[in-house]
Amino acid sequence: MTFLTTDAGVGTIVEPFTVTDPSGQAWELVVGLEVHCELATATKIFCGCANEFGSEPNTNVCPVCLGLPGSLPVLNRQVVELAMRLGRALRCRVEPSVFHRKNYFYPDMPKDYQVSQYDRPINVDGELELPDGSVVGIERAHLEEDTGKSTHVGGGGRIHDALHSLVDYNRAGVPLVEIVGRPHIRTPEQARAYVQELRAVLLATGASDAKMEEGSMRVDANVSMRRAGTDELGTRCEIKNLNSTRSLVRAIEYEARRQVDLLSAGERIVQQTRHWDEAEGRTHTLRSKEEADDYRYFPEPDLVPLEPAAEWVAAVDAALPPLPAARRRALSDRTGAEQATAALVVERDLDALVLTAVDAGGDPDRLLTRAANDLAAADVGALTAPAFAAVSRMEADGALTATQAKVVLAELVAGGGDPQAIAAARGFEAMGEDELAAAVDAAVASDPAAWQRFVDGDPKVAGLFVGKVMKATSGKADGKAVNALLRQRAAG
């Protein structure tokens, strides 16, 4: 692992994704992500209406979120609490902040302005550590209100050609936090990892349910290309309508190639917003910066500046749950888990179970392997840590084969119980060394031609002999032990 301090923060260097143009010039990718998340509050950001997905249209509304004349916003305390929880989890500073009005006309925006934090956001200057050890800077994570949702009927679903449009204001005033990442992402895969890690943090802090499919987590990607090895940032395009991490990866790859085509032809990239079309697998121009609206931001006079007391921030810190990066590190430190395995086990929320089982005398390698591959994420049913530890021990001692260990585990998940008793009931008694050696010798003797091929160095034949031994022992043999004996015999 290489560590260094750069613009991209401290962490593992990620080899950039490059596209080589026909002249042989390599261009490397730079990506910054902006992620909007709906906060999982009980009520909306400025009124008492329920913050609920899937209600009948226009049932979670009141004078405030409908922007009726005379209504005024009052900031929801839980919104601030969750925003700070997320901000602190992203290692941001919480600063005094101010809401602004972003003015533009759109029918699903009841006041024809959006209340949003602008030049003084609540959370600034954080970072997100990804499972591969890379670190992506977070510029800010600020608060704003969501808009309503328009459905355009007829004309292909676009407002300009629609016969009529329906607006549901249930979503108007739902609290959003916008997490603006720095342009530190170097590959499409790293972008995916960033979104997944952010999602894990959002879930761990309880800030959001972070469902990309339901739109409670929306990702926009700022993509630019620069000559490989240079430091300057190129002109970027912002890609919208990314509804899954798969779309995100595809869109970034597409956009990288589109930009390199232009750059290598000597053309200039025009800063613009582009729409990802998942079906066509390409991006389209939405609007260029030249025609961008002038939002006439100014401080929202109906709200007062937000200055959470130091004690409140301290209480938020104290209540933060262990976060994915720290959990991965703890797991690796205690078990020697590889980066990828630690990431998987933490993602599946099984690290606490593994660590408790290690404390109970379990075998770390077996526990990690089973947790990473054979247990359902988060839900382990009736399986207890001591039982899990016992199974791993039995497997490590050769009392259970891998196959048998999985069967015992499945039974423990389904109904609990004593691992020894389950193994005994299933007839999973340990095979003696002599019995196993005899079975291996019998298998070798049964096919001399194949055996010769194995001896001559064809490793693929090993499976044939392992299969024979398994069949002869009704699966009681340990595959690893059989392999070891085969190699011993061939060498011998």
Add this chain to the structure above:
Amino acid sequence: MSERDTSGPGGRQGAEEVGGLEASALQLAAQVRSGARSAVSVVEDHLAGIAAGDGEIHAFNHVMEEEALAAASRVDERLAAGEDPGPLAGVPVALKDNLCTRGVPTTCSSRILEGWLPPYDATVVARLAASGAIAIGKANLDEFAMGSSTEHSAFGPTRNPHDTGRVPGGSSGGSAAAVAAGFAPLGLGSDTGGSVRLPAAYCGVVGMKPTYGAVSRYGLIAFASSLDQIGPFGRTVADAAALLEVVAGHDPLDSTSIDAPAPAVSAVLDAGVEGLRIGLVTELSGEGTDPDVRRRVAAAAEALEAAGAKVEDVSVPATTLGLSAYYLIAPAEASSNLARYDGVRYGLRVDAPTNGGMNVASRTAGFGDEVKRRIMLGTYALSAGYYDAYYGKAQQVRTLIIRDFAAAYERFDLLLSPTAPTTAFPFGAKTADPLSMYLTDVCTIPSNLAGDPAISVPYGLGDDGMPIGVQLLGPALSEPTLFRAAAVLEHSMAPTGDGGPAAGRERTT
């Protein structure tokens, strides 16, 4: 003291024709609470007064006849049941038509809100109801409170009860005229740059702008949110004080609401001004102020001195910048506040082939010229590349004004000035020249920019026989001191000077 006869309670209109309309709010409340009169009879009398006189004055956009009589019956029922009907039991109140009233048309005197019925009551409306007061009608205003004469109403102007050829001032001209004409002893207005105090001065009644945040803005249809403040009208200082006490106080629905109970102003009305230091603001009573207005302000200064205050000239230099700063900040906020009138959800919709076209057509048809002028001005002031030079600079000026006032309040308890440089002007005198209209607010705007309270007290007549108001200004939360001084001025105008039959008598009942 012949002034008393024409500028006093009731004015020229309505008072003589219908019995009891000259009574003060506190007198009426006392009569209703004691059972001497029913609330219904009080309301009936005032409705009759409106029916007789409002054809000429046009103080109201909408008279709430049914609702008022029903509310009065409820007050009478509560009394009959032995319950306390509230301190303003049975007292009719004129509501500026930018205060939301559930199920009752609320128009801001604009076509754009045609047909809209608010589904909720403004906080002040709910508090009035809880106090036993009776909302009697929705009073005319300059469209969206943008104006100083009530000529910019989509439903036609309100006439000054003292001279129906003249404007009542604005933008709360309907509420001021209603109180002056005896249609209601009390009125509520909103004051963004003087919109309560100016019409109070022009109509010869008391009008007060509280400290920003003292009265909840919830349900007040916004013009310029950082400046808007609801304020009371009364024919007497004591009535205005009683109304303020009922509507003021913290409201969790308004984030800018001060976290304090309503100021206790009624209790201190007799406390006098002995020992108070009062500064006469030279910048607000110099050039451009009519000589007769200046004479009345000087008379007010003398009266305050006679009552034991110390009055001296004081310079508050940044007040001269108030008008320019105001005409950037207020339109900027208005341009945003009025964006929601887009024809999509409520009010006027003029159809067009596209949504954007419908927005434009609705707004073009729905807004009057003055509103359009200010939306354009404000949009420009907030635009990219102009923000720093206009809106940003105006906010800096605002800071200067706050600083200069703070310096003055280190030496003085209160400040004194005219409410307006002239008396009420004839219709059409200033409509062709928006700038000259804007200048009528030169004395009142600084308090809004500073967020400080101020009160206009009728103080005699001008050479044209029209009422003149003097303004007392104070630092934030100085309402009790302002009302003490206002009461002294009012008392000094009473015919006998010691609680005679006009201004002074209410406090003795």
